[in-house]
Amino acid sequence: MSIRRKINALRQLLAVFRYSGRAIGLVWTTNRTLTISIAALTLIAGLLPAAVAYIGKLIVDAVVQARNVGTFNSGISNSLYHPLIYVGLEAIAIALLAASQRGLTVCQSLLRVLLAQRVNVLILEKALTLELAQFEDSEFYDKMSNARREASTRPLSLVNRTFGLVQSALSLLTYGALLVSFSLWAVFILVLAAIPAFIAETKFAGQAFRLFRWRAPETRQQRYLETLVAREDFAKEVKLYKLGEMLLGRYHNIFHQIYGEDKNLTLRRGLWGYLLSLLSTGALYLAYGWIVIETVANRISLGEMTMYLTVFRQGQRTFSEALTSIGGMYEDNLYLSNLYEFLEEKVPQSRGEATKGIYPGDGIRFENVSFSYPGSSKPALKNISFHLQPGEKLAIVGENGSGKTTLIKLLTRLYNPESGRILLDGLDLQEWDVEVLRQRISVIFQNFVRYQFTVGENIGVGEVENLEDSSRWEVAAEMGMARPFIKNLPQGFRTQLGRWFKGGQELSGGQWQKIALSRAFMRSKAEILVLDEPTSAMDPQAEFEIFNHFRTSTKSQMVFLISHRFSTVRMADKILVIEFGEIIEEGTHEELLQLQGLYAKLFHLQAAGYR
Numbered sequence: 360m361s362i363r364r365k366i367n368a369l370r371q372l373l374a375v376f377r378y379s380g381r382a383i384g385l386v387w388t389t390n391r392t393l394t395i396s397i398a399a400l401t402l403i404a405g406l407l408p409a410a411v412a413y414i415g416k417l418i419v420d421a422v423v424q425a426r427n428v429g430t431f432n433s434g435i436s437n438s439l440y441h442p443l444i445y446v447g448l449e450a451i452a453i454a455l456l457a458a459s460q461r462g463l464t465v466c467q468s469l470l471r472v473l474l475a476q477r478v479n480v481l482i483l484e485k486a487l488t489l490e491l492a493q494f495e496d497s498e499f500y501d502k503m504s505n506a507r508r509e510a511s512t513r514p515l516s517l518v519n520r521t522f523g524l525v526q527s528a529l530s531l532l533t534y535g536a537l538l539v540s541f542s543l544w545a546v547f548i549l550v551l552a553a554i555p556a557f558i559a560e561t562k563f564a565g566q567a568f569r570l571f572r573w574r575a576p577e578t579r580q581q582r583y584l585e586t587l588v589a590r591e592d593f594a595k596e597v598k599l600y601k602l603g604e605m606l607l608g609r610y611h612n613i614f615h616q617i618y619g620e621d622k623n624l625t626l627r628r629g630l631w632g633y634l635l636s637l638l639s640t641g642a643l644y645l646a647y648g649w650i651v652i653e654t655v656a657n658r659i660s661l662g663e664m665t666m667y668l669t670v671f672r673q674g675q676r677t678f679s680e681a682l683t684s685i686g687g688m689y690e691d692n693l694y695l696s697n698l699y700e701f702l703e704e705k706v707p708q709s710r711g712e713a714t715k716g717i718y719p720g721d722g723i724r725f726e727n728v729s730f731s732y733p734g735s736s737k738p739a740l741k742n743i744s745f746h747l748q749p750g751e752k753l754a755i756v757g758e759n760g761s762g763k764t765t766l767i768k769l770l771t772r773l774y775n776p777e778s779g780r781i782l783l784d785g786l787d788l789q790e791w792d793v794e795v796l797r798q799r800i801s802v803i804f805q806n807f808v809r810y811q812f813t814v815g816e817n818i819g820v821g822e823v824e825n826l827e828d829s830s831r832w833e834v835a836a837e838m839g840m841a842r843p844f845i846k847n848l849p850q851g852f853r854t855q856l857g858r859w860f861k862g863g864q865e866l867s868g869g870q871w872q873k874i875a876l877s878r879a880f881m882r883s884k885a886e887i888l889v890l891d892e893p894t895s896a897m898d899p900q901a902e903f904e905i906f907n908h909f910r911t912s913t914k915s916q917m918v919f920l921i922s923h924r925f926s927t928v929r930m931a932d933k934i935l936v937i938e939f940g941e942i943i944e945e946g947t948h949e950e951l952l953q954l955q956g957l958y959a960k961l962f963h964l965q966a967a968g969y970r
């Protein structure tokens with residue numbers, strides 16, 4: 360084997376320890392005092408067992424000696440002195456050992472809470488810096504949900520196992536040191552016999568690590584199925600469409616596939632683990648027999664024999680504990696590798712810093728904007744160009760999937776155009792400070808969020824700086840036409856919404872939309888209002904009133920309105936008709952009717968439906 364391959368093999372073998380250093384680093388930066396305490400206590404807990412074994416030897420030897428002396432001199436109280444001192448010493452050592460073990464448990468409990476909070480905050484802070492595209496990337500989403508799932512237990516578990524391993528290694532080393540006085544050969548044979556089991560365990564742990572990594576998509580699918588079956592917002596459809604059996608069937612199938620692989624590995628691991636540990640047990644008992652022979656031949660003292668026997672028994676236990684630690688470490692490593700991949704994912708830095716445009720009052724310009732979603736070969740938007748001045752209301756019409764929402768995502772800089780430019784007040788959106796830009800835009804998406812907060816907070820999130828400002832809620836609710844029904848809720852603006860929390864009240868689809876619309880009005884200084892199908896669930900009367908009201912209350916604002924209802928669309932100053940990502944018609948309602956194109960066709964189709 361070439362040196363490089365040897366190094367690779369060794370690296371693969373040691374992969375199971377790869378993240379231990381990082382885990383300890385994480386703990387160190389979380390709380391130094393606790394980390395130092397754990398390290399010190401580990402040291403004590405690792406060294407004391409050998410000391411106890413040594414004191415055991417001193418006791419037996421002192422007793423044997425005292426018995427001999429006692430037989431000759433009958434000065435029993437004198438000869439008791441040494442053995443009792445040693446017994447006292449052992450008691451102290453045992454008390455110290457217990458204290459160090461208890462101390463370790465206490466420190467670990469404290470650290471668990473601190474570390475869980477730290478890791479969760481790291482994950483959430485990172486999530487806040489991510490781009491929308493990253494949330495939509497399934498592999499990346501996998502990483503984030505995996506990182507969140509076990510954030511409270513895994514990092515500490517790895518630290519505990521690493522320190523546990525250090526403790527075992529220290530104990531084994533000191534046991535070895537005690538044995539050296541008996542025979543260097545014995546130590547050598549014992550170490551040699553232990554190596555295969557150690558290597559096998561490390562290797563299997565590494566294999567399990569890789570197996571689990573490949574499997575992330577299946578595990579996520581399983582979790583998704585669990586969510587479908589067990590969550591309130593899916594329960595309606597699952598029941599009515601009788602999806603339960605099908606979902607459980609899929610759940611079982613994934614499980615059986617995973618279980619097959621697991622079983623194989625577990626069986627191999629169990630069998631090899633047992634066979635190889637037999638080797639070290641055999642070596643141990645060989646040495647054991649050797650010691651018995653030496654004692655009978657009077658070449659070592661009874662005290663020494665007691666010590667060696669203790670060392671053997673405890674050494675055997677410590678060794679198997681160490682193997683178990685290694686066996687468990689792969690899962691923790693798996694978690695940490697995923698966590699760090701997530702935390703280290705690159706986030707494109709926004710370079711824009713401008714807080715105002717070159718031509719204030721120029722409005723919005725799209726110049727030959729094209730865009731394709733990552734991984735998609737078909738452009739979602741092609742060569743979009745138009746100009747909207749302050750105060751103008753623009754309606755965007757098109758069939759499902761024509762690219763309307765995509766246009767809004769580009770306008771709000773959730774995605775960036777592939778080619779072309781979008782200008783606000785004469786300045787490319789890329790040049791704008793993204794915070795300032797977003798302050799100027801108020802958006803309600805088709806699938807807006809129904810926060811499980813109070814009514815007031817649901818409106819207040821539209822401008823988080825004024826989240827709790829109840830007078831602003833009222834004005835916004837008035838503009839969003841939500842005021843009348845809010846008044847009838849049991850606690851008005853303070854009513855808890857949704858079913859997740861106690862006393863929560865559920866709203867109808869149209870009522871939720873009115874809340875969302877009010878949310879858009881919360882950002883009173885926004886110059887650009889974007890409403891993506893804001894009234895689809897409202898009754899026609901409400902919709903008519905909202906838009907009449909809307910026109911008068913948003914005189915100076917630019918409005919982007921996406922709607923499939925022509926009664927609303929016709930009120931706009933300008934209408935874009937989009938098909939397959941391209942603008943195919945543009946003008947006012949009257950102009951487009953005269954054109955007798957797609958707009959006119961769709962308008963008449965809908966009007967006929969109402970007649």
Ligand SMILES: Nc1ncnc2c1ncn2[C@@H]1O[C@H](COP(=O)(O)OP(=O)(O)OP(=O)(O)O)[C@@H](O)[C@H]1O
Binds near residue numbers: 761
């Ligand atoms: N996140 C996404 N990733 C990849 N493709 C997407 C994504 N969102 C939308 N698309 C695709 O882009 C195209 C335009 O979608 P878009 O949501 O802009 O349509 P829309 O006109 O708003 O439709 P609707 O009227 O149904 O809301 C569609 O073909 C859609 O499949």
